[in-house]
Structures are given as structure tokens and as C-alpha cells.
Amino acid sequence: MSRPRLIKESSAPLPLDRELLVRIHDLMVKTRTLEERLIQMYKQGHGYFWIGGPGEEAFNVPLGLLMKKGQGPEYDYLHAHYRQSGTLLALGEEPIGALRQMKNTATDPYSGGRNFAGHFSLRKYNVAPVSSPIEVQYAIAPGTAMVQKRLGGDGITIVTGGDAGTAEGDFASCLVWSSRPANPLPILIIVTNNKWGISTSGDGQHGETRVSDRGKAFNIQSKTINGNDPVEAYQELKAAMEYVRKERKPFLLEAMVSRLYGHSSASGANYVADEVDCLKTFEARLEQEGVLTRQQMDDLRNRYTEEMAAAARTARDEPLPAPETIWKHIFAEDK
Amino acid sequence: MANMAQAIRMALHYAEEKLGVTDIFGEDVGAPLGGVFTCTQGLKTTWNSPLDERGIIGAAMGIAMGGGRPVAEIQFCDYVYNTIDLLKLAGNTCWSSNGDWNLPMVVRTPVGSGIRGSIYHSHSFDATMTHIPGWKVVMPSTPLDAYGLLISACKEQNPVMFLEPKALLRVKGEERIPGEPDDDRALSKLIDAPLGDRSQWVPQWPQLEEYAVPIGKGKLVREGTQVTVVSYGRTLPLCARAAATLADEGLSVEVIDLRSLWPYDWEMIKSSVQKTGRVLFVNEDTEVTNFGEHLMRRTVEELFYSLLAAPRLVAGKFVPGIGLADTLEMASVPQQNDITTALRTLANEQP
Numbered sequence: 001m002s003r004p005r006l007i008k009e010s011s012a013p014l015p016l017d018r019e020l021l022v023r024i025h026d027l028m029v030k031t032r033t034l035e036e037r038l039i040q041m042y043k044q045g046h047g048y049f050w051i052g053g054p055g056e057e058a059f060n061v062p063l064g065l066l067m068k069k070g071q072g073p074e075y076d077y078l079h080a081h082y083r084q085s086g087t088l089l090a091l092g093e094e095p096i097g098a099l100r101q102m103k104n105t106a107t108d109p110y111s112g113g114r115n116f117a118g119h120f121s122l123r124k125y126n127v128a129p130v131s132s133p134i135e136v137q138y139a140i141a142p143g144t145a146m147v148q149k150r151l152g153g154d155g156i157t158i159v160t161g162g163d164a165g166t167a168e169g170d171f172a173s174c175l176v177w178s179s180r181p182a183n184p185l186p187i188l189i190i191v192t193n194n195k196w197g198i199s200t201s202g203d204g205q206h207g208e209t210r211v212s213d214r215g216k217a218f219n220i221q222s223k224t225i226n227g228n229d230p231v232e233a234y235q236e237l238k239a240a241m242e243y244v245r246k247e248r249k250p251f252l253l254e255a256m257v258s259r260l261y262g263h264s265s266a267s268g269a270n271y272v273a274d275e276v277d278c279l280k281t282f283e284a285r286l287e288q289e290g291v292l293t294r295q296q297m298d299d300l301r302n303r304y305t306e307e308m309a310a311a312a313r314t315a316r317d318e319p320l321p322a323p324e325t326i327w328k329h330i331f332a333e334d335k
Numbered sequence: 336m337a338n339m340a341q342a343i344r345m346a347l348h349y350a351e352e353k354l355g356v357t358d359i360f361g362e363d364v365g366a367p368l369g370g371v372f373t374c375t376q377g378l379k380t381t382w383n384s385p386l387d388e389r390g391i392i393g394a395a396m397g398i399a400m401g402g403g404r405p406v407a408e409i410q411f412c413d414y415v416y417n418t419i420d421l422l423k424l425a426g427n428t429c430w431s432s433n434g435d436w437n438l439p440m441v442v443r444t445p446v447g448s449g450i451r452g453s454i455y456h457s458h459s460f461d462a463t464m465t466h467i468p469g470w471k472v473v474m475p476s477t478p479l480d481a482y483g484l485l486i487s488a489c490k491e492q493n494p495v496m497f498l499e500p501k502a503l504l505r506v507k508g509e510e511r512i513p514g515e516p517d518d519d520r521a522l523s524k525l526i527d528a529p530l531g532d533r534s535q536w537v538p539q540w541p542q543l544e545e546y547a548v549p550i551g552k553g554k555l556v557r558e559g560t561q562v563t564v565v566s567y568g569r570t571l572p573l574c575a576r577a578a579a580t581l582a583d584e585g586l587s588v589e590v591i592d593l594r595s596l597w598p599y600d601w602e603m604i605k606s607s608v609q610k611t612g613r614v615l616f617v618n619e620d621t622e623v624t625n626f627g628e629h630l631m632r633r634t635v636e637e638l639f640y641s642l643l644a645a646p647r648l649v650a651g652k653f654v655p656g657i658g659l660a661d662t663l664e665m666a667s668v669p670q671q672n673d674i675t676t677a678l679r680t681l682a683n684e685q686p
Contacts, residue, residue: 073401113434121432128400129432133420140421142398143405146358150403157397171392174550180385329430332437332492334660 014289016231020188021291026064028057028279028299030304031086034095037308038085038102039116039261039269046316047075047102050269052118053083055260056192056223058278059227063190064090069125073151077126077135077144079159082118083192084130091125096311099271103312106321112329113321135165138174160190163254164197166211178250179218186238186248189220194259199267206332215252227255228270228278233324235270238276336508337515337522342478343374343443343499344526345512346485347406351380354489360384361408361443366465366514367533372445372504376528387547392418392442396425399494406489407501409444411452412460412498412574419463425494426469441488441495446474446667447569447619449502454656456501457664459620461568464496465596465629471550472596474498476571478508480594481547489546498596502566513544515597516618520547548576553600555607559589564565564605565630566617567593574617577675587684596626608617608634613681619668620639644684649677 014021035054042050066078080087085098097109098120104113110121111129121129128144131137139161148155159174171290178185191211195202208214215222221243225236233255238287257316258275262268286292337345350356358380365383368377384391395407409415415422422442429437438555448457464472468598471493475481481499488495507519516522556571557578566574569594577674578588582628589607593599608614614634629649634646651668658664 077401079397089458108433110433111431114433115431119431121435123432123435129428129436132425133424136424139393140397140400141393142390142407143394143399143403144401145397146394147398147401150357154473170389170393173385173387176387177390177394221619231457328436329432331471332429333433 011156014231014285014291016234019290021286022191024061025046025282025286025292025297026235026300027061027086027090028230028282029300030095031057031061031089032279033301033304034085034089034098035261035309037312038098040073041099041102042265042269046312049265050102050117051264052085055194055258055275055278056083056227057086058230058282059192059255059257060086061090062230062237063087063158066234066237067091068155071124073144073148074153074155075126076158077128077141079141079144079157080120080130081134081137081161082116082130082132083162084120084160088120088122088127093108093122095308096315099308099312099315100318103127103315103318104243104320105315105318107318112325120199127240135168136182137161137163137168139170141153141174141187142177142185145187148186148191149183149248156189156244157185157239158190159187160192162197163191163195163202164205166191166214167205168305175214175218176218179220184249186244187250188244189250191254192257193254194257196259196263198263207244210254212252212254220250220252222252222254224254224256227257228276228281230278230282247294336479336510337512337520338505338507339478339481339499340372340374340504341434341522341526342482342508342512344378345515345540345543346482347375347378348540349486349545349671350406350489351378353545354407355404356380356489357403358382358405360394360405362386362410364408369528370408372501373527374443374499374504375408375450376538377526381606388414388418389421392421394441394670395440396421398437399438400436402419404439404489406441406443409442411456412444412446413455413458415444415460422467422470426467428469429493430469437492438494438604439492441497443497443499445501445504446497448657448664449500449511449569451620451659451661451664452465452657453659454500457657459618460498460650461596461618462620462624462626462682464498465626469494470597471495472498473550473594474500474568474596475498475594476592477510478644479512479546480554480592481509481513481546483546484594486545487547487550491550495550498568502569503572510545514541515543516541551595551600552600553594553603554592555589556592557588557590559587559611561587561605561611562613562615562678563589563591563611564615564617564674564678565591565593565604567596568618570617570619570674571670573674573682576671577678578600580675581678586679588678605633605638606628608638609641611642615647615649615681617649617669617674619651621653622648623653625650643686644681647677647681649673
């Protein structure tokens, strides 16, 4: 198990290609400005509730970049939770989709104005619908992994959730179903540990030293990483995904992350200064290593901030779904 | 004739051979037992799951998302209650994703009284299940309907809850499953696993034919002119016998087997009630917030001026469980005499 550490402690040169570093940074900034715009929309009354994952960009962006993107069991499935806009943007989604979901317009591509912000659903990229009840995705994910195991190939299932939710039985279900000796499953079980469950601190809830230690009881390979370092996150995710793709066995990855704006609008959605800001620390390192200048990064941030504001204005003027559409999609038509 | 357990088994065999069913699973569903009620003996896609109901429903959802076609079993409906939020999620996945995702999955579970199952093996699930939008809910009362409804369920693009009245699982049908042999004993030799060592046993399936009972269509079991009785599952045969008894008294009772609870055959109920002016709804779920109450409400709202008497509901008592003692079970859920008496009273009621 690697020891979580801060990026600034590192003195080693950045081990990823410059192009990849710039791309990760770009998506992290894009995600952060999207989340900040979502919070602003909520505070301005252009949405009823905000929940999201600013602070988790350093982990979520690499995850999206590393996914085998496509539809059907040949490709990776993502059973996500509601803190993963970075993953969706890294998959190629445009931010206006999330803004439309916040504004619950008819154009919301993930739910047609029916679901909360951050509750993505994208069949074309195997992103299963995000649920508000936490951890249920851990009970569902083994199903897609079973289909993939039977199919062969290298598609895997990825399931993510928070540390507080590991108290739910569905997390145990996932460990049990993924590791049965007769049928181990190609599933990457991820827990992003931000040390909080709404307002309850992890210290009062977790008897285990590391959430990843729970994998040991099931003979599941596991690791805890620093999810605030996009370089470490990229490398560790890549290694874990390669293991799952090749061995067709589960892997439990715990990523230590920050919760920069609290849990949701229920807790105010204000910036929490004493958390590690993965974007700030990454930018310091990029500047130090000469990958990007401060000016370039500031310009990027300003450009995205303006783009998000413009996209939010577009979303605000779009119509809400018509009342009679409540009767649509209760059942699927024969396809 | 096949009993309902055999009919279910044959439908599942047909479905895994012809309809693309990929996984038939649940607790003790695979070899060697083949289901505690023998419904899954000898099938090729069966497997035993961990003893984890949430895992079972979750896995079914995931398999359906992944492009498989699962038929999951919850051993007794009493144990499906801890999966309610997953059932809600399965029901709303199509709607909440604005039609992007759909879940072609079937969940089978035995329901109701009749085997002296005491507090945790006698529950009904029709009221609870019909409270969760996005599911289709069916409940056969004959082996042939079980066969036909299960085949329809396995062709659905949506989640289907297949409720099996456990009291009727061992009752032989009066109609033949298309393709089953003429001789009951011959059928049993072909598809019932032997007692003892089954490791070498291979079933010999008859040449079954497709027979689909459309979901949403009721069955007119008996025509009548003076009073209508609408039921499903275990209480349906009781209603049919009550109608036969009352016919001897000169009373003409129309009997409707609803078969599908959602969507249900309102047109059949409506035309019958418009004809008879009197209706009794019968099921054995607890009477408070009962599915029959919904049917009564709709009857009153839409058919009030066709009614000659107040609609009635005969249902299970609103008590926390069904006690083991014969007397307790009999007192808790509708029995033959309760239905006959209710029908007679309703038929004779004058404004």
C-alpha cells in the first residue's frame, strides 16, 4: 500500500508525457469551472439542489481518460456516483449537459429534467444511471461484470462510491459477488475517500485502518492511493485497470481525495480552505516543472469560466419539459 | 397435466433455448436442488447465488444492463422486502434516464399462504409490488397461464415481477402445456429430478411450443350475469369453486382471473361490472392499502352508476403475520367459505 502524500512533497520529475499532463490539467480546470458554475446556478436559484465533486478532479479525470469508451459489454461500464463530472468530461461530454441537468430543462441529456445535478446516465458510453441512494451501484455492478466475464475480451466494470457508503451492505455484496472463487469478476471497485459522510467524520465510523484493507478478507488485490495527485492517480488507475482487464479478477482501489465545497448545497457548498486543493497543487507542480506558465493556466481558467457562464445562460433560456411528458418512458418500447 | 412448478420449469427451458435468457439464478436455484419448489431443476443456465437478496436483484439489473437476459429468483417474497429501493430503481431506470436505459429482467418469487409457512413464508407481495411504477406484475393461477405469462415476461424489454402463488405450485392444471406429453407420469419421468443422487441426471425436455399469455390481459374463467368476482393467484380457484357452488343455488357469478396486476385488464372488469352491477374483489394480501382497494376506487369512480350494490373486498386480515397453527392461517386469509358467503351476500343485497 502506498502512503498518501502531498504532491508538493515530491521532487521527482513528472513521469507522464507533457501532452497528457496538459490534457489532464485542461480537463481538471474545465471540471472545476463547471462545478463552480453549477454551485453558482444553485445559489442564484437556477437549480433546486447541487451535489458534485469539486476536489476529486485529480482522480476522476484520469479515470475517464483511461476508460475503454463505447456501448455494450466489449467496452468498460461505469457505475458512478454523483461526484464524477470530471470523469464524464474526460469521456468527452460537453459541460452544458450538466448545466442543463442543473436547470432541469427538457434538453438535459441525462434525465430530461427529471434528476439532480451530477446524476449522469449515458448509455452510449456505458455510464449506468447514477442513483441518489448511495452504494446501490455496488450491488448492480457485478451484473455487468458477469456479462463481460462470459463474453471474454478486455472490457471491465468500474464502480465508484464514497467511503461513508461502504457501511452499506451493498459494498459487502460487491466484495462477495466479485470474488467468488468459481467466478471472480473483472471489476475495478473504487472508493473515493474524502473522510466525510455528509457531516459525519470518517474517524467516528471506520474501524478499519484503510477501506482497501477490506479487500484482503476476500483475497481481492487492493491499494490506497493519493487521489489528489493526478499523476499518481493516472498511473495507479492504469495499473489496476490493466490487472483487471488481463486477469479478469477484481481490484479494490481506495483513493484519498478532498471535498472542497462540502457535501452538497445542503451543507452550503462553500469553499473549504483547509482541504488540499488538487488543482492548486498540480498547477504549482506544472509551473515548477515548466510544463505550463502561470499565465497560460490563468488564461485557461478565465476562458473556461466565461464558457461556463455563456453555457449557463443558454441553459437558463431553454424550456422545461412539458407536463404531459411525465407519461413518457415509464416503459421501454420494443426495440 | 403439468403442475405449476413443472410449467414454470418448462417455460424457463423454452426461454433459455428460444428467447435468449442467459441467467436463471438465486438461492439454491442451480444444481443440485433446482429451487426449493423445484421450479428450476435441470435448466442449463441456472446457478446458485450468494445468500444475498440485494445482490440478487442488483446482479439481475447489472446483467440486464450488460445485454444479458436474467431471470432472478427470491426464494420467498418475504425476503424481497430488503431490496425495495433496488426494485424502485429498476422500475425507474427507464424513466429517470429519459428512455436511455431499459432493463429486460424477470424476478420470480413465491407468494402467499397455503403451505403452513408461518410468519416469514406466507407473505403476499401484490400490494407492495403494484406500488412500484415501471414494473409489470403478473400472477398466474393455472400452470398454463404460468407457462404463457413467463414466456411473455422473458420477451419483455422491461422488468417483470412474476409472483408465484405457492399454494398452487403443486396443483395440476386442467389444460395441457403446448408440447407436454399426454401422460403425467411420462412428463414427470422426463423433467422431474430423481430423489437422491442427481449428479448424472439429465432432463429430457418435451418439444415445447411457444404459448404467450399477453401481459395485461385477464381471463374470463366463467361467464355469469348477476355478480362479478375478480381475483388472481391462490384465491382464484376458490372463487371459481364458489361460483360453481352458487350456480347450484341458481346464482350466476362471472369469474375473472386478472392474471396481470400491472398493467391490468380494466376493460374486462368494466364490461363485466356493467353487465352484473355487482363486484367482489378477492385476494389474500392484507386488507389495508390493498391492491383490491385500488380496483374498488376505480370501480366507484368510473362505474358508480352501473352499480346495484357497493363493491366489496375480501382480503387478508391486517395482522402482522400468518401464525403457524392451522387455525391461525385459516383465520388470517380468505377461505372458500368466506368467498362464497361474500358473493351470496353481495348478490342478495338490495338498495
